[in-house]
Amino acid sequence: MSHLSPTVPDEIIPVVNELRSAFEHVILEAYSSSGDVFILIQRESLLKVAAELKEVHHFVYLTDVFGIDRYTSDDRFEVVYNLVDLKYGRRIFLKVRCTEENPMVDSVTPIWPNADWAEREVFDMFGIRFEGHPDMRRIYMPEDFAYFPLRKEFPLLGIPGSIDLPATTPDPD
Amino acid sequence: MNHDSLDIVSKSHPTFFKEHQTRLYKSLEDKHTTIEALDSEDPLNSKMILNMGPQHPATHGVLRLVLQLNGESIEKTKLDIGYLHRGVEKIAENKTYQEFMPYTDRMDYLSPYSNNVALCSAVEKIANVEIPDRAQVIRMIGCELARISSHLLWLGTMVMDAGAISFFIWTFREREKIYDIMDQLAGHRFTVSHARIGGVANDITPDAMSLIKEFVQTFPKELKDFHKLLDRNRLFFDRNADAGVLSTDRALALGATGPVLRASGFAYDVRRFTPYLKYDKMEFEVPTRLEGDNLARYYVRMEEMHESIRILRQCLDNLPNGPIRLDNAKKAYPSKDEVYYSMEGMIHDFMMTDTGICPPEGAETYHAVEAPKGELGYYIQSDGTGHPWRLKVNSPSFRNLQVLENILDGEAVADTVLIIGGIDPVMGEADK
Numbered sequence: 001m002s003h004l005s006p007t008v009p010d011e012i013i014p015v016v017n018e019l020r021s022a023f024e025h026v027i028l029e030a031y032s033s034s035g036d037v038f039i040l041i042q043r044e045s046l047l048k049v050a051a052e053l054k055e056v057h058h059f060v061y062l063t064d065v066f067g068i069d070r071y072t073s074d075d076r077f078e079v080v081y082n083l084v085d086l087k088y089g090r091r092i093f094l095k096v097r098c099t100e101e102n103p104m105v106d107s108v109t110p111i112w113p114n115a116d117w118a119e120r121e122v123f124d125m126f127g128i129r130f131e132g133h134p135d136m137r138r139i140y141m142p143e144d145f146a147y148f149p150l151r152k153e154f155p156l157l158g159i160p161g162s163i164d165l166p167a168t169t170p171d172p173d
Numbered sequence: 174m175n176h177d178s179l180d181i182v183s184k185s186h187p188t189f190f191k192e193h194q195t196r197l198y199k200s201l202e203d204k205h206t207t208i209e210a211l212d213s214e215d216p217l218n219s220k221m222i223l224n225m226g227p228q229h230p231a232t233h234g235v236l237r238l239v240l241q242l243n244g245e246s247i248e249k250t251k252l253d254i255g256y257l258h259r260g261v262e263k264i265a266e267n268k269t270y271q272e273f274m275p276y277t278d279r280m281d282y283l284s285p286y287s288n289n290v291a292l293c294s295a296v297e298k299i300a301n302v303e304i305p306d307r308a309q310v311i312r313m314i315g316c317e318l319a320r321i322s323s324h325l326l327w328l329g330t331m332v333m334d335a336g337a338i339s340f341f342i343w344t345f346r347e348r349e350k351i352y353d354i355m356d357q358l359a360g361h362r363f364t365v366s367h368a369r370i371g372g373v374a375n376d377i378t379p380d381a382m383s384l385i386k387e388f389v390q391t392f393p394k395e396l397k398d399f400h401k402l403l404d405r406n407r408l409f410f411d412r413n414a415d416a417g418v419l420s421t422d423r424a425l426a427l428g429a430t431g432p433v434l435r436a437s438g439f440a441y442d443v444r445r446f447t448p449y450l451k452y453d454k455m456e457f458e459v460p461t462r463l464e465g466d467n468l469a470r471y472y473v474r475m476e477e478m479h480e481s482i483r484i485l486r487q488c489l490d491n492l493p494n495g496p497i498r499l500d501n502a503k504k505a506y507p508s509k510d511e512v513y514y515s516m517e518g519m520i521h522d523f524m525m526t527d528t529g530i531c532p533p534e535g536a537e538t539y540h541a542v543e544a545p546k547g548e549l550g551y552y553i554q555s556d557g558t559g560h561p562w563r564l565k566v567n568s569p570s571f572r573n574l575q576v577l578e579n580i581l582d583g584e585a586v587a588d589t590v591l592i593i594g595g596i597d598p599v600m601g602e603a604d605k
Contacts, residue, residue, distance in 0.1 A: 033535075033536050033537045033538060034298055034299050034301075034536055034537070034538035035298070035538070036537070036538050036539050038537065060425055061425055061428070061441075062428060063428065063430070063541075063548060063550070063567060063572075064550065064552075064565070064567040066552065066565040066567075068554060068562075068563045069563070080552070082539065082550075082552070082567065086425070086439075086441070089446055089447070091447070091539070093539070112426070112428075113426045113427060113428075114426065114427050114428030114572065114575055116575065117571065117572075117574075117575040118428075121571075125262075135200050135203070135204075137196050137197070137200060138193075138255075139254065139255060140254065140255035140258040140604060140605070141255060141258065142190040142192070142193035142255075143190070143192040143193040143195075143196045144190050144191065144192040144193055149260055149263055150260075150262060150263055154263075156263060156264070156267050164189060164190070165189065166188065166189040
């Protein structure tokens with residue numbers, strides 16, 4: 001059962017309650033940890049909830065999007081949206097989960113344009129694709145790289161030969 | 174049929190990272206395709222693709238810009254980052270929290286102190302560690318000095334980008350003084366690694382104290398001279414005004430942060446928004462401008478240096494006495510006196526190094542500080558061991574570079590260097 005501990009700032013509670021009443025079965029879990037509020041929602045309803053948060057609850061400023069590899073057999077990957085409400089100064093974390101077989105999440109770029117690079121970073125590091133993203137390319141690693149480095153099975157020392165580097169000696173011809 | 178008269182992809186012949194280069198050029202071609210269709214004919218052949226960087230002195234590191242030019246003006250831009258990607262988030266998952274801290278020095282290497290504090294504060298938040306008052310004030314002193322140091326580097330290089338070379342030397346003379354202070358304060362000039370989980374490594378030495386006091390005394394005068402040289406300088410003024418304009422709405426939509434956001438008219442400063450350390454007890458202003466151009470960014474950063482000096486003065490006046498690190502060997506390193514002269518102390522020191530602090534299992538948290546470049550946040554998820562399960566760095570330079578990709582379109586090519594200077598990115602941080 002979802003719960004919010006008393007350490008949560010009071011002003012966040014109405015947001016969670018209103019979201020609960022607006023989207024009854026969409027919110028899977030709402031909890032707080034170390035004073036931050038996390039809301040886990042169904043993946044299919046991400047855009048609806050995101051739009052509601054932005055339009056109704058003033059969360060206009062998306063500060064970050066990042067992935068987490070839970071390394072579990074069901075719903076392996078998690079995407080977290082770090083949202084700031086500039087009217088009342090609140091911060092909320094929206095989470096969605098996706099499976100390893102079909103790592104696909106709707107892109108929030110139509111709602112927060114700056115999700116562009118952040119989603120590319122998630123794709124680069126975890127291989128989670130964002131549907132509707134305008135420019136789904138890797139951001140740090142070259143396109144020729146075939147792996148996703150922040151997945152837990154990727155070795156810390158990297159995979160030898162996975163990046164084709166230019167020759168360090170000048171061409172003979 | 175291809176509307177694009179340039180057809181970059183078929184003309185480029187990359188020799189390595191072939192797929193990467195091709196996709197990058199393709200992406201540049203695809204940007205604003207609606208505009209492209211209108212001027213698909215180019216009889217004078219005035220269009221060209223300019224690859225700038227990653228090895229270019231004005232890009233402040235290894236930033237690569239691919240610009241499509243039409244004569245003198247930039248039609249569209251794509252940025253290519255990742256040339257300094259070291260995978261610190263992956264490294265963090267394999268290190269204890271304290272072991273990871275020196276890596277943060279090397280992210281925003283122009284203000285390492287802020288980075289240390291950002292990481293340690295996040296760990297303290299997730300592991301419920303309260304740090305002593307004196308340590309908090311010492312951290313604030315370090316952070317504000319780091320802010321001045323970072324802004325001085327920005328000032329020197331940005332003015333150099335605008336064409337005034339000698340200015341660089343004057344700001345670096347002042348930076349040198351901050352390096353000397355850091356040397357006395359932390360034992361290192363550059364990568365300081367001074368913060369510790371639960372406090373700081375060592376107290377301010379009398380030498381460091383007198384250097385800081387001297388700096389606080391003399392620096393405002395230098396700053397005044399900088400103002401005198403630039404504020405009414407026609408060349409500097411005309412060059413920066415209306416360059417790289419960013420409106421408030423657009424700044425928020427593009428996720429700008431730090432001075433870039435404040436110069437666009439939104440007073441978002443983490444020190445005020447969610448105060449940490451003792452910033453809620455400090456008197457200071459959040460400099461904000463409405464113009465959103467490069468000149469506004471200049472004024473905001475200059476005023477921030479004034480405010481930093483103000484905060485430093487208050488810190489020095491109200492420096493409380495007491496311990497500089499938490500006296501709880503399960504949560505923080507014991508003092509060296511204990512380590513060298515008691516068996517228990519040595520065991521605790523060993524345990525802290527070997528296992529480190531273990532936040533509760535399943536706990537997750539986010540803590541942000543206002544670094545010189547903007548909001549620097551650490552998200553940590555713990556699995557109950559001494560290593561983070563996931564550690565995410567929310568780096569301000571990364572976010573401001575995304576702004577850069579959008580504000581360069583339509584500018585003159587000669588202003589590129591200037592606008593990069595105004596955004597003030599650090600690639601070590603953007604590439605992680």
